[in-house]
Amino acid sequence: MTVHQPPGGQPLRSVSALIDAGVVAPERRASLEAVAGRYAVSVTPAMAALIDPANAADPIARQFIPDPAELVTLPQEIADPIGDEAHSPVEGVVHRYPDRALLKLVHACPVYCRFCFRREMVGPGGEALTGDRLDAALAYLAEHKEIWEVIMTGGDPLILSARRVHEIARRLAAIPHIKVARWHTRVPIVDPGRITVDYARALRVPGKASYIAIHANHPREFTDEARAALARLADAGHVLISQSVLLKGVNADVATLSALMRAFVENRVKPYYLHHPDLAPGTARFRLSLEEGQALVKSLRGHLSGLCQPTYILDIPGGAGKIPVGPAFLSACGAPGAEAFAEDRHGEQHRYPPG
Template structure:
């Protein structure tokens, strides 16, 4: 896929090159015509795209092996006709964002932290997104006025210590908007940490500029939670982006989604988690079981399969490279660990525990009076 650089009025600078990557990628259903899909694939993709927006920057599309119909990058962003097959039990709002939203653009599910939605737009629209219904139906960007009720709510609730920017993708916003949001949150004395959930370092690494870093520096501790799902997403460009964020003093974590046909292999997950930590300096944080988003049954594994993968990772990787396998419960129940269980039996303070080598051993508690 090529872009016509003659359309640009001026050469790209480091702070604007990322915008060119977006323009040269897929931004609308009609842009699917520029991709090397067969006529049947293109028709099926257009049909599926009616249910969920399509967007992918050129840098991310360039990672796809178009000769492989099962390519793991392709599977994450190119619409599939299987998305139209909804299964009983799937939900519009799988983790009850709306039920726990006291004011627009804010979710308050847990006492000391809130989700803040500065935008409902993304640099990339993942086909498996659990907020796909909201992102497609709402589709609104950032305005100062839209955030006022949410910021007033945070200011009026001193129990809130952590604000999580999500969406949509907060880092798809311009630097000036990020700086405004950061300043407003930083001015609330009881807020101590800003967490940002983003796929930008993965799919649009050129977006991580000095201007972006400057917009997020100040009193608040800042944690960037990236979303790498496959080791093929780790490139020289993503390495450079994560290095910039690390050198700025931000804490880097990653949450992956367990996806059938993408990363449901212990070898793939092992490489992903090891390279995240050793190459990018990003701590694998969560491995999410697939949420009950509509049309995603073809990408969900069973919990038993996920537990087996998590157990195999535990035996292969350093603890710092291991994510926690979690399920984000419907109805706002929160994320609960559902990984392998190593307790075989217990009687009082006497335990029988299965080790990583498969052997069961006795362990007696010894505690003071």
């Protein structure tokens, strides 16, 4: 595979930059400019270096390189597919579940995933949550004593400076009823050089359990640099969990999904959520059916360590929340209280007695 490095090591934020770096053919310029005019484009040097432009089905390119199919919006696709806006009591806060809330600190990301469920809301130029608006968001979290966990998201909060994340961590630490602080990020994978020892320490929220959800979708994303960044976070005392999206053409096959989950576990990241793709505009090319997803997840059980098993999740459109949609291995045989059938990893059925 040919390795490409963007000039000057800067993110590729335009179609021209993608062409100059050799990851997009020049003849695609016109069609991709139309996409870039609607949805943000950014590919970090770490991800650009993994793209094989000779492979039309390259799974890294599929995640980050724009495609004309993004301009086709199906009737069932909606701008806010998981209903953030309906559950936002103040700017920057989403309070969908009683005991936890999102704190959306930024609207920008180091990379823009072509399947992003917030693609209508994120992009360059979006203001970070600062000043009076940050004060109001933190005041809401402090006033609502039922909030046990705060999840920092965006955008990607780890594009903020160490000074800024340390300040936010310090202010969260002063809210006694918050016991768990969780950062959601792609940075350790797509821009691993940002995760220095000092940065990893700055993310700690004193007196709180510290979790970091690492977003990766393909085993090739685990470069040596990414593995080192994850090690720095784990060594700093953060509990690392995973977040992936089941994507057609990227990881929707048994071998790739297995390798991805093993890569997480090898790097001290516990597989957590495997998301069914949301109904974001222009993302139909990534979606598979729930039945196909269930079959893939079922294939992991019994063939991979229990440490490697994610929870397959559907975010109900409109903001009703997440539900597990994993496959069933137990089926009833008849009336309540009757024996059941338990299916093993080979697909064979075994009777299980009632009671």
